[in-house]
Amino acid sequence: MLTSLLDLVLPVECGGCGLAGVGWCRRCARELADVPARVRPRVDPDVPVWALGPYRGARRRAVIAAKEHGRRDLAGPLGLALATAVSRLRRWGELPAGPVVVVPAPTRARAARSRGGDPVTRAARVAAGHDRRLEVCGLLGTGRGVRDSVGLSAAQRQRNLAGRVRIRTAAGPPPGAAVLLVDDVVTTGATAAESVRVLRAAGHRPCGVLVIAAA
Numbered sequence: 001m002l003t004s005l006l007d008l009v010l011p012v013e014c015g016g017c018g019l020a021g022v023g024w025c026r027r028c029a030r031e032l033a034d035v036p037a038r039v040r041p042r043v044d045p046d047v048p049v050w051a052l053g054p055y056r057g058a059r060r061r062a063v064i065a066a067k068e069h070g071r072r073d074l075a076g077p078l079g080l081a082l083a084t085a086v087s088r089l090r091r092w093g094e095l096p097a098g099p100v101v102v103v104p105a106p107t108r109a110r111a112a113r114s115r116g117g118d119p120v121t122r123a124a125r126v127a128a129g130h131d132r133r134l135e136v137c138g139l140l141g142t143g144r145g146v147r148d149s150v151g152l153s154a155a156q157r158q159r160n161l162a163g164r165v166r167i168r169t170a171a172g173p174p175p176g177a178a179v180l181l182v183d184d185v186v187t188t189g190a191t192a193a194e195s196v197r198v199l200r201a202a203g204h205r206p207c208g209v210l211v212i213a214a215a
């Protein structure tokens, strides 16, 4: 009774398939729990890149709902999927067994604010809640003049970002700690490549990139 009354006020539907009455259904949870796969974006970030799966279906709808439609609740299933992927990558020997610092990919501050916070950071925090060896550190930001990358080619994206990803806090992880860059979607790889370059230049040790979906 209470649930149906609340439904009238806040209609709940699955962020992956639209099924009414649940925020994230079991079928979409199965789809999101797929094993991470190595992908090779056109701009090579010089560390391995893994995706939870292709940018379609429930995965794509969840990313869009979290980013564009303010579905903060989807940080739960997305974060759990990231934590599951990290634990698999550890088992496969692709990630160190010890502490890993998760660094969300840089987002344009204004865009993140207008969307009510960065969904990648939120999902990363949920992932860290599932795995005590994960720690989230918002090391990266973008400087002025970075345009939204939608519709830009690989070369344009690289130019758009060159020199504009920056370390935004001195309170980083201990030097030498393994750093895993996390993002929602990898398209050309330009953001990941520039982020890895900046992290290395600052003395950090990026060991890979993990994304929810590969476009």
Ligand SMILES: [Zn+2]
Pocket: 014, 015, 016, 017, 018, 019, 024, 025, 026, 027, 028, 029, 058
């Ligand atoms: Zn669903």
